[in-house]
Amino acid sequence: MPLHLISKLESFTRLSVLDRQALDAVVTEKQRRLGAREDIICEGDNPSHVNLILDGWACRYKQLEDGRRQIISFFLPGDFCDSHVYVLRAMDHSIGTLTPVTFAEISRDSLSQVTSRQPRIMQALWWDTLVQASIQREWTVNLGQRSATERVGHLLCELFLRLRIVGLADGDGCLLPVTQADLADAMGLSTVHINRTLQELRGAGLIVLKGRHLTIPDLPALQTASLFNPNYLHLDHVGRHLDAGTAGEL
Amino acid sequence: MPLHLISKLESFTRLSVLDRQALDAVVTEKQRRLGAREDIICEGDNPSHVNLILDGWACRYKQLEDGRRQIISFFLPGDFCDSHVYVLRAMDHSIGTLTPVTFAEISRDSLSQVTSRQPRIMQALWWDTLVQASIQREWTVNLGQRSATERVGHLLCELFLRLRIVGLADGDGCLLPVTQADLADAMGLSTVHINRTLQELRGAGLIVLKGRHLTIPDLPALQTASLFNPNYLHLDHVGRHLDAGTAGEL
DNA sequence: GGCAGAAATTCAACTGCGTTAATTTCGAGG
DNA sequence: CCTCGAAATTAACGCAGTTGAATTTCTGCC
Numbered sequence: 001m002p003l004h005l006i007s008k009l010e011s012f013t014r015l016s017v018l019d020r021q022a023l024d025a026v027v028t029e030k031q032r033r034l035g036a037r038e039d040i041i042c043e044g045d046n047p048s049h050v051n052l053i054l055d056g057w058a059c060r061y062k063q064l065e066d067g068r069r070q071i072i073s074f075f076l077p078g079d080f081c082d083s084h085v086y087v088l089r090a091m092d093h094s095i096g097t098l099t100p101v102t103f104a105e106i107s108r109d110s111l112s113q114v115t116s117r118q119p120r121i122m123q124a125l126w127w128d129t130l131v132q133a134s135i136q137r138e139w140t141v142n143l144g145q146r147s148a149t150e151r152v153g154h155l156l157c158e159l160f161l162r163l164r165i166v167g168l169a170d171g172d173g174c175l176l177p178v179t180q181a182d183l184a185d186a187m188g189l190s191t192v193h194i195n196r197t198l199q200e201l202r203g204a205g206l207i208v209l210k211g212r213h214l215t216i217p218d219l220p221a222l223q224t225a226s227l228f229n230p231n232y233l234h235l236d237h238v239g240r241h242l243d244a245g246t247a248g249e250l
Numbered sequence: 251m252p253l254h255l256i257s258k259l260e261s262f263t264r265l266s267v268l269d270r271q272a273l274d275a276v277v278t279e280k281q282r283r284l285g286a287r288e289d290i291i292c293e294g295d296n297p298s299h300v301n302l303i304l305d306g307w308a309c310r311y312k313q314l315e316d317g318r319r320q321i322i323s324f325f326l327p328g329d330f331c332d333s334h335v336y337v338l339r340a341m342d343h344s345i346g347t348l349t350p351v352t353f354a355e356i357s358r359d360s361l362s363q364v365t366s367r368q369p370r371i372m373q374a375l376w377w378d379t380l381v382q383a384s385i386q387r388e389w390t391v392n393l394g395q396r397s398a399t400e401r402v403g404h405l406l407c408e409l410f411l412r413l414r415i416v417g418l419a420d421g422d423g424c425l426l427p428v429t430q431a432d433l434a435d436a437m438g439l440s441t442v443h444i445n446r447t448l449q450e451l452r453g454a455g456l457i458v459l460k461g462r463h464l465t466i467p468d469l470p471a472l473q474t475a476s477l478f479n480p481n482y483l484h485l486d487h488v489g490r491h492l493d494a495g496t497a498g499e500l
Numbered sequence: 501g502g503c504a505g506a507a508a509t510t511c512a513a514c515t516g517c518g519t520t521a522a523t524t525t526c527g528a529g530g
Numbered sequence: 531c532c533t534c535g536a537a538a539t540t541a542a543c544g545c546a547g548t549t550g551a552a553t554t555t556c557t558g559c560c
Binding site: 397398439440442443446461 | 546547548549550556
């Protein structure tokens with residue numbers, strides 16, 4: 001049961017075997033797979049269920065009438081694309097894949113059944129939802145205040161830590177399966193300048209980026225250079241669990 | 251009972267007399283008042299209750315170590331500052347007043363009691379929460395893609411419409427009780443450039459801004475100029491209710 | 501009505517990032 | 531191994547927005 005979601009939720013609270021089984025059942029119910037650069041759901045659609053990314057990277061994005069595109073958030077394995085969307089009448093943005101993606105379609109009923117029967121899961125999903133909102137706020141700060149270098153550095157710190165809690169980091173590195181154009185759309189910069197910025201980070205020895213693999217040889221250094229403060233990811237519980245030696249290697 | 255929150259929620263769903271009474275009780279429980287430029291709650295604090303703005307303007311903000319400040323969102327009368335914050339261990343941002351503010355401190359228990367007893371309220375608060383998240387996403391687009399003029403125009407459209415659904419607009423205008431420095435911190439621009447931008451919008455006849463009062467003589471024109479699409483505010487229900495002649499003038 | 505501090509406005513010099521476009525490298529498929 | 535399209539890289543030039551500082555206009559208060 002290699003469920004990234006579980007590994008993430010367990011960084012917040014401990015789940016019982018029953019909890020895990022319940023989650024597993026919900027996720028197994030209906031799965032879909034898409035190739036890279038396809039839409040999972042489009043602006044204007046009427047959302048009927050919740051999507052959970054199981055494998056691959058996706059993103060939320062909006063396209064302005066004149067073609068400009070903003071990537072609003074990245075979805076990594078274990079991320080929900082909007083629990084509770086169905087309260088709203090129509091999607092105000094689209095969700096698309098960046099790489100080939102496997103995801104679970106969870107019906108409104110299944111989800112509310114699990115959460116009402118397993119209060120731990122309810123609590124954990126709440127935590128996850130709040131963290132996602134917090135990440136969105138941090139992006140506002142990132143786009144509003146940070147220079148290009150700080151901004152990109154900050155994003156790389158965030159993605160690395162997020163991948164780490166779902167068990168997708170390898171030591172001091174991780175996969176970064178997106179193009180520089182994608183990064184540009186996310187950071188509100190041009191591709192040319194993203195390229196310049198990455199060179200600069202490489203030149204300063206803060207990152208090693210070859211092909212689709214990112215290494216951060218000195219995370220604290222990159223964090224400092226990017227004015228990155230991890231508190232917004234609310235990982236405060238993680239340490240304790242790892243120390244207890246229970247979660248961590250799921 | 252001049253509760254802006256109620257007027258907002260009724261733009262989403264109809265509330266019963268009981269619903270309204272319940273909300274009123276919760277809000278009356280404990281109220282506080284602060285002057286302008288004070289903090290309601292600070293980064294690092296452990297949140298114990300939910301705050302609801304009753305009167306005045308506040309904002310969410312983050313301050314970087316080197317002093318740069320980003321306003322992450324504006325809170326208008328009727329806005330909740332994070333339902334469910336208390337799930338998290340510590341605030342990752344601060345909430346401060348921009349004008350003198352009256353707000354209600356709602357305890358975790360009171361809130362969960364109301365929502366469990368009045369499902370309509372639960373549903374309406376969910377809608378409100380999702381709309382707030384949607385606004386945060388739109389700010390990401392705003393900061394990432396729009397030019398200074400579009401960006402400021404977009405913000406003014408948003409604030410006007412948000413004030414309108416809580417009954418605080420007067421025809422084609424509303425109060426705008428914030429300084430240009432505040433707008434600058436929200437838009438990721440310098441005060442100098444905010445000033446230039448406002449001049450430009452004035453020059454184009456898109457806004458009239460005198461003292462603390464804003465008039466938008468031709469809202470569709472400002473919307474077009476700002477690439478503003480109101481769908482992200484999810485007001486789709488409002489029209490129907492107003493047509494029915496029930497809500498609107500609360 | 502006058503004073504003090506805050507807010508708004510204006511100016512000029514400067515720069516970070518965008519734009520356009522050309523060139524090189526990479527990766528998947530034949 | 532070769533080819534083709536996508537992605538990455540590089541360079542030159544322009545502009546939107548910044549910085550710092552000075553000036554003017556408000557606003558609240560005595």
